[in-house]
Amino acid sequence: MLDVSDLAVSFGEQSVVSGVDFTVDRGSLVGLVGPNGAGKTTVLRALKGTLDPDTGTVRVDGDPIREKSAKAVSRLVASTPQGTALSFDFSVRQTVEMGRTPHLGRFDRMGEDDQRAVERAMERASVAEFADRPFTSLSGGERQRVLLARALAQETPVLLLDEPTASLDINHAVRTLELVRTLVDDGKTAVAAIHDLNLAARYCDELVLLAGGRVRAAGRPADVLTSDTLRDAFDAETLVTTQPGTDAPLVTPLSERESVARRVHVIGTGTPAAAAVSKLAGAGCQVSIGVVPAGDTAAERAADLDCEAVTVPTFAGIDDAARERAADLAAAADAVVIAGETGDGNRPVIEAGNACLAVESGGSGHASGALDTVPLAGLSEAVASLPSATERDAARPLDQSATD
Ligand SMILES: Nc1ncnc2c1ncn2[C@@H]1O[C@H](COP(=O)(O)OP(=O)(O)OP(=O)(O)O)[C@@H](O)[C@H]1O
DSSP, X not given: OEEEEEEEEEETTEEEEEEEEEEXXXXXXXXXXXXXXXXXXHHHHHHTTOSOOSEEEEEETTXXXXXXXXXXXXXXXXXXXXXXXXXXXXXXXXXXXXXXXXXXXXXXXXXXXXXXXXXXXXXXXXXXXXXXXXXXXXXHHHHHXXXXXXXXXXXXXXXXXXXXXXXXXXXXXXXXXXXXXXXXXXXXXXXXXXXXHHHHHHHOSEEEEEETTEEEEEESHHHHOOHHHHXXXXXXXXEEEEOTTSSXXXXXXXOTTTOOOOEEEEEOOHHHHHHXXXXXXXXXXXXXXXEEETTOHHHXXXXXTTOEEEEEOTTSOOOHHHHHHHHHHHHHSSEEEEOSXXXXXXXXXXXXXXXXXXXXXXXXXXXXXXXXXXXXXXXXXXXXXXXXXXXHHHHHHHHHHHXX
16 A cells, blocks of 8 residues: 655755665554654655655555645545644634545535534544634644544545654543554554554554664564664663563563663573563563473563573473583573572583572572572662672682682
8 A cells, every 4th residue: 555665865964764665555554663863754754745755755556656746645645743733723623624625626615525524533533522612722632633633534545643642641542543443444554653662562563663764673563672673773771571461562661770781590490480580681681591391481481571491391301402501501691590499400500600599489499508599579689789790700810819
């Protein structure tokens, strides 16, 4: 339905987007996500044909949009702007009626069909109750819904929405995206720039992640929103898990204070080890676990959080290759954390690691009674307070010379 190929736009000397390619299938909702200044609004402007790209083409149903008349485009594409600071001296109803302009001749009056489209658009965007109020008297979120109603009244096959939920409370944000989702499920095609990554992940079929004017990732939300792509695009540490009851990703930004940035190898099984993995990954640690039976809760948690798990088939015992891989991870880690049952076979893995901590109450069965034991709640702080492997290695020759 929409096809963007090799799009490049610059303002004066400044290149703003370049090499942007993506397609939007009919009846799908694509979210444009990315940091401030990434080029999302610029791409939306190119999609509606209101700017002249340096290179590249935007096609709607195979036809270049720049070759269509403004009226033809406005019958195909409706859009809502990012800001709502428009100084309309019109009522809400009159503002929504403007959406019918592409369907009317210059001196035509609105007919019954037009009136019906306006009423229906106001109902759907929940603004009918404001119909007679001046647009300028509404709050930012109410104005945003009126502008959505205006776009809906236009009755186009394509909707372009620039931050449709930016000023909306959580109830109206969800209702707006659910409305867009319903329209898309009924056959419309929509592209929306959305800052809230979790709402974008929940409602969009696909995401296009822009940063620095380029597409950094595109595809299903779960494939686009990974810690690595988000670090690359936003220069931010995040924890990516799954939204309850869906398979959509859930992105939790980590503050620098929370981000412990330590490499930690966990040894243990079951709920205690799973809780330790979550806690450490949530604190921004690079976590590995093993050796652990495949299918154990802790192995599954590690997989959910994109952490390396050294596994062996359940009841198969620990083989040499698995033991060596886990020992290598333990030796390279800043800390080894023991949580839950470890099994005798993991003894060499524990011995390969340097700074060992055990999680309180989950530590039964671990190899040494001489370990520092910490509560789960204080685990990431305890790990952060240990020297990193690099600091330990740097200190080692000094220790040796001191004993010589
Ligand atoms: N008319 C213009 N003249 C000069 N620079 C511009 C113009 N419009 C946009 N830019 C610049 O282009 C870059 C991309 O802007 P754009 O509005 O497309 O980003 P965005 O991803 O929508 O950002 P935000 O999330 O902050 O809305 C920014 O650096 C912006 O300053």
